[in-house]
Amino acid sequence: MKKIKVGVVGYGTIGKRVADAVMLQEDMELVGVTAHSYNYRILAAQEKKIALYATDDGEHLKEHGITIAGSIRDLLKKVDIIVDTTPKKIGKENKEKYYLPGKVKAIFQGGEKADVAEISFTAQVNYPKAVNSDYIRVVSCNTTGLARTLYEVHKKFGIAEVNATMIRRGADPWDIRHGPINAIVPVLELPSHHGPDVQTVLPDVRIFTTALSVSTTLMHVHTLIVDCVKTPSVHDTIEVFRKATRIRVLDNASKVRSTAEIMELARDLERSRGDMPEIVVWKEAIGVNGNKLLYMQAVHQESDVICENIDAIRAAMGFPDAKKSIEMTNKALEIDKWAGDSEWVCE
Template identity: 50%
Template sequence: MIRVAINGYGTIGKRVADAAALQDDMKVAGVVKTRPSFEARIAVKKGFRLFTNTKDNIPAFNAVGIKISGTLDDLLKESDIVVDCTPGKVGAENKEKIYMPRKIKAIFQGGEKAKTVEASFNALCNYASCLGKNYIRVVSCNTTGLCRTLGTIDRAFGIKKARVTLVRRGADPADADTGPINAIVPDPAEVPSHHGPDVKTILPNIDIITSAMVVPTTLMHVHSVGITLSRPATREEVISAFQNASRIILVSAADGIDSTAKVMEYARELGRPRSDLYEIAIWKESINVIGDELFWTQAVHQESDVVPENIDAIRAVTGIEKDAHKSIAKTNKNLGMIK
């Protein structure tokens, strides 16, 4: 039974904690939060042992009646691995100052740079190459989405080149501080964006160029994907490849799922925790092969698609499961995923 510490209990941390608690080969040793909040209170109610970064933080929790089990330092002593879900760049600091001196393995998130870690991770693409590593990062939500679908097409037909426009949500649903309210923001203004190189940390041989913009929504990123194929494929073969792939689902406007809002409504109807959707949703109507080119449009739930990846990453790094497909199947089953 692998003992997992979750450092950082925000958007990703709270989800990874719940997901880890649902596995039969790992348990949550504790979760770490800097400040008291409704989420800290709920973590304790859920039965998680709650820790905070330093002793100095403890009085603030005591003051509002939230029970603290100790510090991050205390937690790491009782853990086999830490999943770092702190804000971007904090992870790199934690690695140097905390995890390396204590010789504890760590998994970071996409907000950390690739050079911070030994390898970037996507379960479907490169599980085996991360086996036994000490420091890896689960790539960002956008990169995870692209790796799942591009990886599937690359394995099935070969990708000569991929050209992608990312239309990103402006803020997460609970974030009232971020814009835009009424603008489309090229972000970055430069083309290409950093997303292409980030995909190449997982799929180094794909010729990919991306551009990106931000729009005033909170529900999912959308990717407009154009591929030049290495080998011929029919639309039916592409649909079949996606249907057979794990963590990718096909949705249809004809079935009423005609926007990101409807994809999220689908997740709510499925009864998913927090109404999350771990899978990448591809609009079936958008899949089209024209000559040697393949097109599709996909939606990525920015808060949750990396959650199953973090669970698999724990297995890969600790070596408790050597087979990617067995880990993926176990994670999917325990999280109630479609496939």
């Protein structure tokens, strides 16, 4: 089998994880990643023997003892596809500067506007539509979390309307520049951008979202109120979520009562970097009020989209089978493994 040759442009929170995930896929080969400025991430990449391609002349990096394999243009010539994980708007610039003229396929992240790509993507929702696309946009961590669970609810009960609030982490764990450290910051526009963004993946779901940021770095939490077409039940909702991929039902009985304990469980399970790529729904926070289904879910902003990028690579390269791709990705990244093996997470 000829392996898919992948390059990663941008080597931050998402890029470094995508690079590691690509290396774990049997059908993929990581050609290299781009290095922008000297820092500990680049040092760790060098220790992992990942080839580094400079976004400029690379002199700054060489001064610090970093070995440079070439320029970003050299990288482009060697790959079948790029995963662009640069900050928002840079992805679009890179598309025009590099990927279109170089005739290279690319995966973009949710920070870019939807029109950067032919399709906005969540694997379990719309993989078949993305097959053979040149440009795919993996939606943001929050949108991915909403799309995964709402898709399952929509299939089971039918959705008349969703009202959801995103309680967002203030900054990522490594980030010492951003806040808040002691305030709650509402997003002062309605709806927040998340609702319209969900509709790029689930166009027939009516959804209205609000958002605010709080003083935590670990995970986002969503509270959802879903007006269903059929009357929902707590039992059926738990079953639907348990059987779905990339969703994990955890419970108070096992003392997983907070985002802190979810992250600690991920560490105890020896997850790479302590990541929890599954969307976590708290069993005891699933409720029904008439036709309204209520639930709360936690989203690990650093990792939930990594598996989506891997599936997006396969889709863009023409691999036709969504279920098979998701299974391959999940196996390599140990997603759903513990729940799937023993169903211990929820009796």
